[in-house]
Amino acid sequence: MIPGSDRDHPTFIRSFRFALEGIGIAIKTERNIKVMLGIGAVALIVSAWLALDPISWCIILMCCALVIHAELVNTALEAVVDLASPEIHPLAKRAKDIAAASVYVLSVMSALVGLLVFSHALGLW
Numbered sequence: 001m002i003p004g005s006d007r008d009h010p011t012f013i014r015s016f017r018f019a020l021e022g023i024g025i026a027i028k029t030e031r032n033i034k035v036m037l038g039i040g041a042v043a044l045i046v047s048a049w050l051a052l053d054p055i056s057w058c059i060i061l062m063c064c065a066l067v068i069h070a071e072l073v074n075t076a077l078e079a080v081v082d083l084a085s086p087e088i089h090p091l092a093k094r095a096k097d098i099a100a101a102s103v104y105v106l107s108v109m110s111a112l113v114g115l116l117v118f119s120h121a122l123g124l125w
């Protein structure tokens with residue numbers, strides 16, 4: 001609910017529209033999201049080219065979703081930190097750096113998982 005508003009909760013469809021707006025804003029303002037969407041698209045094309053089995057498809061899709069999810073949450077957290085602490089503050093740095101670390105942990109792990117799935121599909125192990 002919007003603070004101070006006496007309106008009811010938005011409908012499911014309006015909430016979905018706000019979420020789409022959020023994705024649009026993130027894509028417009030964050031270079032990292034564009035890079036991650038690009039890498040995700042390449043992973044999906046490679047998956048289709050390798051004709052992955054359903055379980056492998058699920059793993060690749062989940063990895064893409066988790067990385068993009070983490071980057072979206074990181075972007076939202078950065079906005080909240082900038083709002084709460086526009087000036088330099090060690091806690092602002094801590095929050096942003098830890099949120100960024102969560103994206104990097106997921107990205108590295110997802111890259112490893114992708115390598116394992118693709119190399120297995122290529123019959124390398």
Ligand SMILES: Nc1ncnc2c1ncn2[C@@H]1O[C@H](COP(=O)(O)OP(=O)(O)OP(=O)(O)O)[C@@H](O)[C@H]1O
Binds near residue numbers: 085089097
């Ligand atoms: N208010 C602040 N106080 C102290 N350090 C800050 C503050 N804002 C940002 N920093 C430091 O600068 C770094 C870059 O901050 P910035 O807001 O530009 O994130 P970013 O580089 O856009 O992150 P991302 O690449 O994930 O979008 C942060 O990770 C943090 O270490």
